[in-house]
Amino acid sequence: SFSSMDPQIGRPRFTDFPHLSAPHRDLMVQLVSTVETRLSSHLLPSSLPPDVEYYQNETASSQGTLHIRSAHPDSPVDFILGSWLYCTTPTGSLNVTTLTAYLNSKTDAPRLLMEFLQTGPTSMILILDLPPRRDMVLHKDYLQHYYVDPNLDHLRQRLQILPEVQPYFASSLYIRCALSPAAVSVVISCRAPDRMEEIMRDQVSSVAKEMLEIWLERCARGGVEFGEGEREVLEKRDRLIKESTVEIDLRSSLPRLFGEEVGSRVIGAIKEAFKL
Amino acid sequence: SFSSMDPQIGRPRFTDFPHLSAPHRDLMVQLVSTVETRLSSHLLPSSLPPDVEYYQNETASSQGTLHIRSAHPDSPVDFILGSWLYCTTPTGSLNVTTLTAYLNSKTDAPRLLMEFLQTGPTSMILILDLPPRRDMVLHKDYLQHYYVDPNLDHLRQRLQILPEVQPYFASSLYIRCALSPAAVSVVISCRAPDRMEEIMRDQVSSVAKEMLEIWLERCARGGVEFGEGEREVLEKRDRLIKESTVEIDLRSSLPRLFGEEVGSRVIGAIKEAFKL
Numbered sequence: 001s002f003s004s005m006d007p008q009i010g011r012p013r014f015t016d017f018p019h020l021s022a023p024h025r026d027l028m029v030q031l032v033s034t035v036e037t038r039l040s041s042h043l044l045p046s047s048l049p050p051d052v053e054y055y056q057n058e059t060a061s062s063q064g065t066l067h068i069r070s071a072h073p074d075s076p077v078d079f080i081l082g083s084w085l086y087c088t089t090p091t092g093s094l095n096v097t098t099l100t101a102y103l104n105s106k107t108d109a110p111r112l113l114m115e116f117l118q119t120g121p122t123s124m125i126l127i128l129d130l131p132p133r134r135d136m137v138l139h140k141d142y143l144q145h146y147y148v149d150p151n152l153d154h155l156r157q158r159l160q161i162l163p164e165v166q167p168y169f170a171s172s173l174y175i176r177c178a179l180s181p182a183a184v185s186v187v188i189s190c191r192a193p194d195r196m197e198e199i200m201r202d203q204v205s206s207v208a209k210e211m212l213e214i215w216l217e218r219c220a221r222g223g224v225e226f227g228e229g230e231r232e233v234l235e236k237r238d239r240l241i242k243e244s245t246v247e248i249d250l251r252s253s254l255p256r257l258f259g260e261e262v263g264s265r266v267i268g269a270i271k272e273a274f275k276l
Numbered sequence: 277s278f279s280s281m282d283p284q285i286g287r288p289r290f291t292d293f294p295h296l297s298a299p300h301r302d303l304m305v306q307l308v309s310t311v312e313t314r315l316s317s318h319l320l321p322s323s324l325p326p327d328v329e330y331y332q333n334e335t336a337s338s339q340g341t342l343h344i345r346s347a348h349p350d351s352p353v354d355f356i357l358g359s360w361l362y363c364t365t366p367t368g369s370l371n372v373t374t375l376t377a378y379l380n381s382k383t384d385a386p387r388l389l390m391e392f393l394q395t396g397p398t399s400m401i402l403i404l405d406l407p408p409r410r411d412m413v414l415h416k417d418y419l420q421h422y423y424v425d426p427n428l429d430h431l432r433q434r435l436q437i438l439p440e441v442q443p444y445f446a447s448s449l450y451i452r453c454a455l456s457p458a459a460v461s462v463v464i465s466c467r468a469p470d471r472m473e474e475i476m477r478d479q480v481s482s483v484a485k486e487m488l489e490i491w492l493e494r495c496a497r498g499g500v501e502f503g504e505g506e507r508e509v510l511e512k513r514d515r516l517i518k519e520s521t522v523e524i525d526l527r528s529s530l531p532r533l534f535g536e537e538v539g540s541r542v543i544g545a546i547k548e549a550f551k552l
Contacts, residue, residue, distance in 0.1 A: 135411035135413070135414070135513075136450075136453045137411070137450075137453050137454055137513055137516060137517065138411070138509070138512065138513055138516065140450060140516065140520075143449055143450060143453060147449055148449055153445075153449060156445075167443040169429075169432075173419055173423055173424055173429060173457045173458060174412075174413075174416060174419060176457035177412045177413050177419060177457050178413055181449045181452035181453050182449060229505075233414070236414065237411075237413055237414055240413060240414065240416065241413065244416075
């Protein structure tokens with residue numbers, strides 16, 4: 001069970017999600033718990049230092065947690081990475097919650113990406129995807145197996161029919177390239193916070209859980225046979241994605257929100273997991 | 277100048293666009309004329325037989341034209357392909373107008389794709405893109421040069437701000453994979469036909485012309501240095517796209533709309549241009 005505070009040092013843990021609405025917190029706890037239970041035989045304990053597991057800026061107006069668990073060397077899982085950020089700004093608050101999983105080159109299966117970016121109680125950018133690790137124009141069988149056969153696009157469609165939901169186009173074209181064609185990439189804009197909570201509980205929750213289930217069943221088990229040179233292309237592709245995540249997502253935000261020292265420390269820990 | 281009928285046989289030509297609204301016809305005539313003028317030193321005359329240049333079903337409720345001009349062997353242009361289809365159905369009419377250009381493996385530059393799919397006088401699916409010929413997750417410099425530097429996404433944004441314009445998700449995930457992250461892929465839904473004509477004249481026209489200009493300046497001139505094995509990957513990728521265009525776009529529609537014999541004849545001519 002998750003306590004709301006670490007009793008030893010009185011600061012929130014990753015799985016506390018202290019700044020989320022109840023339905024959102026319930027969802028995150030269930031997603032993290034599902035991944036860690038189902039992959040329990042793969043995952044090693046976290047080895048992050050405490051000042052990376054939880055960090056804040058000088059005035060504590062920005063808070064963040066990082067949660068990384070690497071996997072055994074014989075697992076197709078490389079590591080799982082979860083985090084939340086909470087920042088109060090003059091105009092409101094920013095709340096970013098992430099759950100991702102990376103696979104190694106024992107498999108070419110898609111990775112897992114779940115990102116909830118709240119810019120206020122009535123507005124959220126939601127990205128749920130199994131980002132591909134192959135060029136699917138060249139590898140149609142890959143598209144068929146991981147996206148068409150499990151009807152991943154149906155999950156996107158279930159959210160898209162809500163009047164509060166609009167497609168979201170990331171400002172970075174590279175980030176758009178990295179997503180699958182069935183990615184849930186949407187903005188949810190509600191008139192009132194309770195409607196946002198309702199959508200989280202009634203629609204987003206089931207879509208996120210079903211996508212996670214597809215990933216656990218179809219991707220996290222690994223298995224692939226590579227042609228000559230294909231593993232090298234896969235590893236290069238994976239590395240470029242990780243480098244871009246650091247450059248586009250992290251370097252542009254963490255030092256600004258937490259100061260240079262804290263930002264560098266957290267980015268350093270992520271780069272270590274990324275083997276960059 | 278374009279006559280409205282071929283005087284010898286009394287049937288419409290490709291550049292007549294007899295079933296389009298005036299602003300839409302003007303746009304198509306200008307796009308085709310711009311491509312053919314600017315590439316005039318590259319392009320050979322059309323060599324299609326008359327029964328492929330214009331075709332119809334038995335009752336003439338479906339009509340179509342095909343326009344293909346191959347290029348000189350030393351040009352980076354492979355060929356340009358234009359077409360329009362007009363079909364009356366019990367519930368209304370379908371009007372598909374296309375202008376595409378394919379490059380050969382002297383260059384890896386993006387090709388040109390412009391498709392206007394009208395399901396009625398107030399509703400249109402519009403796809404304008406420079407579809408990439410590389411995996412841009414691997415080739416970030418390609419993304420930078422052809423999409424970021426000319427700010428292609430700005431064209432998409434200019435249409436997207438109109439309240440009548442919504443993002444369009446092709447039902448085929450493969451077709452979505454083949455588009456660039458800056459593709460204009462939208463549905464335009466208007467309350468009245470004159471508003472559709474207004475949008476065609478005031479917004480779509482300039483967006484399409486600017487995209488064509490970027491393609492003519494940046495892509496159609498060719499030029500690339502390939503690493504070892506890269507040309508083979510490019511040629512394989514191009515071939516897969518062409519095969520999918522035949523399978524997904526053509527085989528599912530032309531025989532149904534025009535009968536098996538006419539459909540096969542037209543698909544055969546396109547496959548010949550595609551070298552399939």
